[in-house]
Amino acid sequence: MNLILLGAPGAGKGTQAERIAEKHGMVQLSTGEMLRAAVKAGSEIGMKAKSVMEAGGLVSDEIVIGIISERIDQPDCANGFILDGFPRTLPQAAALETLLDSKGKTLDAVIEIKVDDTALVERITGRFSCAKCGVGYHDTFKPTSTAGVCDKCGSTEFVRRADDNEETVKNRLMSYYRETAPLTGYYFAKDRLKGVDGMADIGEVTNQIEAILS
Ligand code: AP5
Ligand code: MG
Numbered sequence: 736m737n738l739i740l741l742g743a744p745g746a747g748k749g750t751q752a753e754r755i756a757e758k759h760g761m762v763q764l765s766t767g768e769m770l771r772a773a774v775k776a777g778s779e780i781g782m783k784a785k786s787v788m789e790a791g792g793l794v795s796d797e798i799v800i801g802i803i804s805e806r807i808d809q810p811d812c813a814n815g816f817i818l819d820g821f822p823r824t825l826p827q828a829a830a831l832e833t834l835l836d837s838k839g840k841t842l843d844a845v846i847e848i849k850v851d852d853t854a855l856v857e858r859i860t861g862r863f864s865c866a867k868c869g870v871g872y873h874d875t876f877k878p879t880s881t882a883g884v885c886d887k888c889g890s891t892e893f894v895r896r897a898d899d900n901e902e903t904v905k906n907r908l909m910s911y912y913r914e915t916a917p918l919t920g921y922y923f924a925k926d927r928l929k930g931v932d933g934m935a936d937i938g939e940v941t942n943q944i945e946a947i948l949s
């Protein structure tokens with residue numbers, strides 16, 4: 736099964752992709768995570784992406800299409816993948832279609848996670864993750880069970896993303912409405928689009944996605 740999760744910044748794409756991928760033995764493909772890893776490693780792609788990401792803009796189609804094209808060829812993707820944060824522009828959607836066709840792969844569903852704009856800002860500014868294992872948390876909505884200790888690995892070090900501040904979030908939202916929102920129309924016209932209520936709590940959103948998949 737191959738899926739796309741669509742949604743504004745902070746809608747819960749990463750949270751849900753992680754849960755669904757784990758349950759079904761699929762791979763989560765987050766272009767945001769891959770680009771952050773490239774920035775951290777100081778690679779050529781990372782150097783090109785850094786300032787764009789910090790400003791809340793979109794990295795070039797050429798770069799992200801290249802990253803995804805290579806990643807989809809890896810053997811672990813044969814069991815199915817969840818695209819989280821890709822495609823994000825109409826040219827990326829068109830390129831994905833060509834790519835999947837050429838590799839004999841299909842797209843099973845496109846699921847849009849719908850969340851109110853005011854909730855998005857609250858979700859993003861409260862987000863943090865474990866510096867060691869990467870698992871994600873939220874100050875209010877998904878705190879660690881013991882304050883200051885990661886539930887999964889016991890680490891006491893946490894990080895916040897460089898682009899998770901209120902000003903950059905607004906630019907990310909602008910990029911979303913300008914470039915990414917048209918994809919809902921694109922996939923609706925192709926009879927692929929399904930929507931879930933992303934204002935529900937995390938487990939309930941997962942249940943809605945599972946209902947679509949079954
Ligand atoms: P990316 O990393 O994809 O960021 P984003 O789209 O802004 O999305 P987020 O990761 O912020 O949100 P999310 O939907 O994953 O939410 P999460 O599950 O964490 O991209 C970063 C940057 O990279 C882009 O700005 C761009 O520059 C570049 N980039 C990436 N892909 C690109 C592409 N294809 N083309 C061009 N450029 C690209 O949830 C958020 C918080 O809310 C968490 O704390 C979570 O615990 C909490 N939460 C989740 N669900 C719920 C719920 N139901 N109720 C309450 N709280 C919840
Ligand atoms: Mg994410």
Ligand code: ZN
Pocket residue numbers: 865866867868869870885886887888889890
């Ligand atoms: Zn951890």
